[in-house]
Amino acid sequence: MSDEPKQMLMPDYIRDVSKVGLKIKLIQDADAIGETAKVYDEWRAASGRTQMPGILKCFGYRPDFLRQVMQFSNTVHFSEGHLSRRNKEMIASYVSYLNRCPY
Amino acid sequence: MDESSTRPVPKIEVIEDADATGAAAEAYDYWRASSGRTRVPGILKSLSARPDFLKQAVDFSNTIQFSDGHLSRRHKEMIGTYVSFLNRCPYCLDSHALFLKMQGATDHTVTALMEGNLDKAELTGAERALMRYVEIVTEGAYRSTPEDVQKLRDAGWKEEQIAEAVYIIALFAMFNRIANAFGVPVQNYMAMGRMTP
Numbered sequence: 381m382s383d384e385p386k387q388m389l390m391p392d393y394i395r396d397v398s399k400v401g402l403k404i405k406l407i408q409d410a411d412a413i414g415e416t417a418k419v420y421d422e423w424r425a426a427s428g429r430t431q432m433p434g435i436l437k438c439f440g441y442r443p444d445f446l447r448q449v450m451q452f453s454n455t456v457h458f459s460e461g462h463l464s465r466r467n468k469e470m471i472a473s474y475v476s477y478l479n480r481c482p483y
Numbered sequence: 484m485d486e487s488s489t490r491p492v493p494k495i496e497v498i499e500d501a502d503a504t505g506a507a508a509e510a511y512d513y514w515r516a517s518s519g520r521t522r523v524p525g526i527l528k529s530l531s532a533r534p535d536f537l538k539q540a541v542d543f544s545n546t547i548q549f550s551d552g553h554l555s556r557r558h559k560e561m562i563g564t565y566v567s568f569l570n571r572c573p574y575c576l577d578s579h580a581l582f583l584k585m586q587g588a589t590d591h592t593v594t595a596l597m598e599g600n601l602d603k604a605e606l607t608g609a610e611r612a613l614m615r616y617v618e619i620v621t622e623g624a625y626r627s628t629p630e631d632v633q634k635l636r637d638a639g640w641k642e643e644q645i646a647e648a649v650y651i652i653a654l655f656a657m658f659n660r661i662a663n664a665f666g667v668p669v670q671n672y673m674a675m676g677r678m679t680p
Contacts, residue, residue, distance in 0.1 A: 403632045404649065405642050441646040442552065448543040456536045480625040 466469030484500035490679035525667035557586035
């Protein structure tokens with residue numbers, strides 16, 4: 381066994397998962413109306429970005445819940461806590477590998 | 484055997500009601516005020532390391548689970564019970580089976596779902612299709628296909644109901660893992676036929 385780290389490869393199933401594409405219809409930026417449009421706008425204002433990330437658009441059918449998801453994600457994940465942000469992202473990357481979530 | 488040797492031992496320490504001070508005590512009181520109950524359930528005590536997150540969890544659980552939405556509360560509890568069976572979470576299974584019963588499901592159906600026996604449960608065709616989808620997403624969401632979702636549409640479920648079902652399935656994936664990782668003791672709701680005060 382060599383001490384050289386092995387080259388990281390995207391396993392086949394990750395590619396297969398990505399290939400399937402959208403299964404449930406998302407409320408896209410351009411189609412958002414009412415409360416959904418309002419929450420999308422709040423996210424744009426807070427992040428300084430223009431296009432809603434897909435994971436947040438998944439919650440577009442319940443904008444009240446989407447707003448809470450953004451809040452608790454900031455509280456517990458996108459900030460330092462008892463764990464460093466770095467260790468949190470380490471957990472998130474490995475869990476996403478284990479759950480086969482290419483996104 | 485005396486009772487202490489059979490009582491399940493929590494795996495991770497939590498702050499008990501009587502020991503809570505500061506932000507944790509405030510978060511526990513926040514739950515007591517919102518629920519009208521007094522004894523903080525184990526699943527919420529599991530969040531006591533982050534009282535700010537605990538309060539948010541109380542709020543988002545009320546928003547998405549403990550209320551009618553695109554799906555009825557009853558269907559949400561049906562999903563919650565079945566996911567908790569699939570994830571082998573005795574704490575969540577016990578409490579949400581009681582909630583399902585309180586939503587009007589028969590003992591027969593509640594028991595069947597707790598055993599994961601869909602054939603025995605009294606389900607409509609649409610509910611049966613929904614439970615089959617719950618299974619697919621819980622056992623590996625990445626393996627779900629556009630055809631699986633189409634079957635739900637064909638059974639009469641609307642896009643926003645399918646979306647909400649996914650939120651509920653994911654919510655239970657989260658709480659099942661927290662309860663099982665902490666080793667939260669079962670509250671025996673089903674044996675008592677009611678919640679703790």
